[in-house]
Amino acid sequence: MKISINRQYFIEQLNHCLKAISPRTTLPILNGIKLEVKDNQLLLTGSDSEISIEITIPTEVDNEEILEINEPGAVVLSGRFFVDIIKKLSGDFVELETNDSYQTKITASKSEFNLSGNDPDQYPLLPEVNDEESIVLKSTVLKTIINQTNFAVSLSETRPVLTGVNWQFNDEGIKFTATDSHRLALRKLNGDQFAMESMNAIIPGKSLTELNKIINDSDDEVEIHLSQNQVLFSYGNMRFISRLLEGNYPDTSRLFPENYETKVTVDNSSFYHAIDRVSLLAREGGNNVIRMTVEDGNVELSSNSPEVGTVNEDVNTNGVEGEGLKISFNSKYMMDALKAINDEEVTIDFFGTMRPFTLSAANSDEVIQLILPIRTY
Amino acid sequence: MKISINRQYFIEQLNHCLKAISPRTTLPILNGIKLEVKDNQLLLTGSDSEISIEITIPTEVDNEEILEINEPGAVVLSGRFFVDIIKKLSGDFVELETNDSYQTKITASKSEFNLSGNDPDQYPLLPEVNDEESIVLKSTVLKTIINQTNFAVSLSETRPVLTGVNWQFNDEGIKFTATDSHRLALRKLNGDQFAMESMNAIIPGKSLTELNKIINDSDDEVEIHLSQNQVLFSYGNMRFISRLLEGNYPDTSRLFPENYETKVTVDNSSFYHAIDRVSLLAREGGNNVIRMTVEDGNVELSSNSPEVGTVNEDVNTNGVEGEGLKISFNSKYMMDALKAINDEEVTIDFFGTMRPFTLSAANSDEVIQLILPIRTY
Structure with missing residues (x-):
């Protein structure tokens, strides 16, 4: 892998990616960010196995070249530390060059770092989310919904389903419910465009907190895809995937x-x-x-x-x-x-x-x- | 004691006063701020026995009434908690009224707090600093000197004198020295107006850190008075008193x-x-x-x-x-x-x-x- 990339743009994307990386991961390779160059773009992946964030960087943004690809390839580099280096370098562009043993040379201006990297084949595959059921929300609406419900999820693991927000779909729209059994937050979103077959998904509160940090308070669209065990939020050049909580959410309607x-x-x-x-x-x-x-x-x-x-x-x-x-x-x-x-x-x-x-x-x-x-x- | 005081102005002064209050004090009454109304002014005192801060609030500032005195008197009120109350109240003015058992009624708008207070006679007397030796520095100069030296003091108590900055006066001016024995910072301030009889004072690094937070980066004057065991920084309506460290500072000139x-x-x-x-x-x-x-x-x-x-x-x-x-x-x-x-x-x-x-x-x-x-x- 050999690329040259606009440093400021790279830092922004890496910061998003870091949101999925937990220092308490049990799988050491998940401390790293996976970089993969193929099909004329750079893919960044961060994951803590609950949340995964995948970011696609094209060669041009707004007609300006931000990425030059000299050689495809892939490597996993120690997350936070790698991002610190990119931040502290000087110069508009930074070059990355990886050799066969995944050692990566990072150069910008008069600085040269040589970092040990890891084999990208050791990095777990992201879960597949099939696109059967999907809705579209404006990011500002999604943020409001998260802010109105997520604070009420339970912080105790005694009843795991209560650590998530229940998204309940029916033919009128969506009901969002969170409760820690001392208080409950309920938000309704009515409208044909949100109507779906009767189903529900319990999204972990922590995932929604991280998602809320990444998406902007704007009219940008977020596409939401639900599968049996996963939810995918597709937003700009980012795919944010969270596992769903298993179990039955209590019926709160009679409360x-x-x-x-x-x-x-x-x-x-x-x-x-x-x-x-x-x-x-x-x-x-x-x-x-x-x-x-x-x-x-x-x-x-x-x-x-x-x-x-x-x-x-x-x-x-x-x-x-x-x-x-x-x-x-x-x-x-x-x-x-x-x-x-x-x-x-x-x-x-x-x-x-x-x-x-x-x-x-x-x-x-x-x-x-x-x-x-x-x-x- | 019964007064009415401009809330915003009061908050500013209380915040300065809080800088002297340490949650780890051994003398419980030092968790409090002493309020004393006499001679047509309000005196605030905070202290952790190393540092003491005394603030004088007059009835008028810039021709605007900020303090109305209905009855003199004094009380000691739990520091941080009292300040939190004043901050969260609404309204421009707040009224304080203390009864004989030091219970204090705090009213503003539609809120009424009744706080237990302490006998001000239990509050330790501030050390006296006699005004024999004194110099005047602009606050911006004093801040620069603190920033150029204070970082190098020792954080270890093994050699207590090294936890302070040595101010050495001679007939040319002042030398400020700080060292943790791995590095040393030396600043010279030459000038007749700073010349004094040969003497030195070791000011605790922690005191200088707190002082630095309070004084502004401006041309305001700070009067510095030295006595055997104490140093007094007199700045606007504030008196900041710190004890000096005892012992002999090492001779660093031959380093x-x-x-x-x-x-x-x-x-x-x-x-x-x-x-x-x-x-x-x-x-x-x-x-x-x-x-x-x-x-x-x-x-x-x-x-x-x-x-x-x-x-x-x-x-x-x-x-x-x-x-x-x-x-x-x-x-x-x-x-x-x-x-x-x-x-x-x-x-x-x-x-x-x-x-x-x-x-x-x-x-x-x-x-x-x-x-x-x-x-x-």
């Missing part, structure tokens, strides 16, 4: 109560900051529990920590309906839920002190956040 | 060799980046040792790490004089030294493979950096 007892409408941002303030003391007390009291149309938040002190805050509301209420909840869950609702006005429906309550935008049920209260009374 | 065997002149920035690149491999190999070869007027840097590979770089020089040389050194020390020389062109004087070498600006000996080589040949 949502009906007919609220108390309904409070608040300004999202000012309520968020009020919770944030009151939670200062809750955190200092070693938990995140804050209390909310609804009485005579007034809403008050409070918290106390025996050694440190107390805090009370009157909440400005845009409306209070139904019965009075005293309820306690985890302030972090409340703040996460508020952040996930992209609307200035938020409605909170309560169904009594001991039952889960729900948050949604005042005039849409596209996003519903459900939180279990904490028993303190 | 500097004369009559170089090899002299290399380089461009500071491009040499720095060359060292940075070559050190990538040195770091990967588990040490920071890189090699420099001077031969026939050419300078080459190299490093190798058996498992990983090798690197060579030809150095652009602005001139090579004297004999050929092979020498090895710690790349981090070299990079620190280059950063401490504020000049585009740097001269390196070598005195043989086994003797310390020195770096200075090509046309000034205001800063001299000395580095011990590493024996590898």
